[in-house]
Amino acid sequence: MTAPIPSKIHYHKKARELELTYPDGESHRLPVEYLRVYSPSAEVRGHHPSQAVLQVGKKDVGLKNIEPVGRYAVKLAFDDGHDSGIYSWEYLFELIENREAYWADYLERLEKAGASREPLGIEIKQL
Template structure:
């Protein structure tokens, strides 16, 4: 069974959250940081199990743009220059319904690595 397709996708710029609304009235707001660190791109996920790259310093990342990809996905263009992952409706729904568990796991991995959500310096954003 495939995930439902959102009837509404809205970026709340000030809150840095992407809202996904569904026909059944369900709605999820996912932080852009969460979406960035869980990017489906090979740059983040690698090319197989155990090849993931822990994303650090992404607390203040935002979106520069969102573009549709056919009827099955969107491409998120992050303001840190990352834009290589396609977020399928199935993947976004999985991120939404498992957000608490995935976020807790990310924070645990950050802690284990001695890393931080905070950027280490002045981050230059591409225009």
């Protein structure tokens, strides 16, 4: 089965959520942090599962731009500089369908790594 194509995509800047509305009227809101940590880019996923890079400190990430890619995807540009992920309609629908399981897995991987969703602060040294 092929994934449905959204009829509308809206970024809720204050909530940091991307809303996908489908022709049947169904809509889903995905947190930008979730989209960022599950970016389909090689920079995040690697070229093999063993090369995947755990994304940390992305809790407050937002979107700078949403760009259509043909008739099959969108390219999301994040405000942390990441802009190489192309999100196909199939992949976005997979993220919707598996949101709870994927998010739980991400939180577990963060915990095992001793990492955090919180952005890293800028260290200021006193002289």
